Amino acid sequence: MSEVVPHHLFITLVHGTWGRGFFPRRRRQNRPPFWFEEASPFLTRLSAELGDIPHKIKPLLWSGANSIFVRDETAHVLAEDLSAEHTEHPQATQLIIAHSHGGNIVLRALHHLQKRDASQLYRADSVNPLVVTLATPFIEVHRADFGQRPDLVRLALVAGIWYVLYFLALEVFRLSLVPTLLFYVFVALPIGFMGWYWIARRATARQNKVETLRDATRLGEVVSAQRLLVIRAIDDEASLILALGAIFNYITARSITFILWILIFLFDHFFAAGGHFS
Secondary structure (H helix, E strand, O other), X not given: OOOOOOOOEEEEEEOOOOOOOOOOOOOOOOOOOOXXXXXXXXXXXXXXXXXXXXXXXXXXXXXXXXXHHHHHHHHHHHHHHHHHHHHHOOOOEEEEEXXXXXXXXXXXXXXXXXXXXXXXXXXXXXXXXXXXXXXXXXXXXXXXXXXXXXXXXXXXXXXXXXXXXXHHHHHHHHHOOOOHXXXXXXXXXXXHXXXXXXXXHHHHHHXXXXXXXXXXXXXXXXXXHHHEEEEOOXXXXXXXXXXHHHHHHHHHHHHHHHHHHHHHHHHXXXXXXXXXXX
16 A cells, blocks of 8 residues: 655745845844844744644745836746746645735736636636735726826926926027027927927826826736735734825825915916016
8 A cells, every 4th residue: 555645735925015124135143033034933823723734834035126027026936936946846735924015915916827828717726825915905006087187287397497498598599699590499499399298208208107107017817815914903004005106196196286276376377477586
């Protein structure tokens, strides 16, 4: 009779932003271990609770940078590790415990696995780990709908710069007795073109950046509710970040409108005063 191979449990720990400190390459002496390191209270308690269950725990170490693209690169690494581990131990159970933005890395890794081999997503031999997230601020980037207000603010800013340079250059050209036509050809038109180009290019660059960020944070339908445990607290950092983000977006939207009206008032006052601020 052949020996029965025990059903192993492979646990991967994924820390969050700055999980190893602001300078992970500089190791301080006599510091307490991080939660994902050996001899930490978390790992000690976890191993004790698992008891006689054969298991292996390993951390996924990454820079911890607060960058969407760094997290996406780390997600690719995690996806490869999960795939290799599953290939080597197809009967084992895989469990991932992730803190903070480590949860976004995990879900993004599962998205990469789904995208790479969609035909095997629902097959029994596909990578389908259990996932536990701790205080994760789940993020997907979408373009904010501010309407035409950002373009109007940029237009007002360009118009303000144009008029300031216009009057300064006009005075200089008058003092030097240069014909007005040359002023329009070499000063007014170039300034107007550069302003228009800046607005158009900024709009295109902003749209491309949003699309890139949206693709780098797309999670998709990668984890069923039965295999995902989300642990949150009322006052955890994820809730605070999401609340601050909502407040910041509200303030930004209102500030754009106020700035636009202030600029319109200043321009109106400027021209009503005959081109001189009183």
